[in-house]
Amino acid sequence: MKETLHDRMFKSGSYQSQPKHVALYKALEASMDRENMEEFVQATTKSCKKRHDDQDPPSPPSKESDQNKKKKHDSDASASKQPQA
Numbered sequence: 001m002k003e004t005l006h007d008r009m010f011k012s013g014s015y016q017s018q019p020k021h022v023a024l025y026k027a028l029e030a031s032m033d034r035e036n037m038e039e040f041v042q043a044t045t046k047s048c049k050k051r052h053d054d055q056d057p058p059s060p061p062s063k064e065s066d067q068n069k070k071k072k073h074d075s076d077a078s079a080s081k082q083p084q085a
Contacts (some may be wrong), residue, residue: 002032 006028009015015025 002028002035006032 006025009021009025009028015021
C-alpha cells in the first residue's frame with residue numbers, strides 16, 4: 001500500500017505543492033526504507049541459518065579409530081590395576 005501511494009505521489013509531483021506534503025512524503029520514504037532494511041536483515045539471517053541447517057552432518061568416526069581408542073583405554077586401565085613396586 002505504501003508503495004502504491006509513493007508511486008502516485010512521485011508520478012504526479014503533487015507532494016511538492018505544500019511543505020507539509022513534502023515532509024509527509026519524506027517520512028513515507030523513510031518508513032519504506034526502514035521496512036526494507038528490516039526485511040533484508042530478516043532474509044539474510046534466515047539464509048545464514050538455512051545454510052547452516054543444510055550442511056551435511058559430520059561423518060561418523062571410522063571403526064579403526066574406535067578400536068584404537070578402546071585399546072588405549074584398556075591398556076591404561078590394566079596398567080593402573082597392576083600393583084606398583
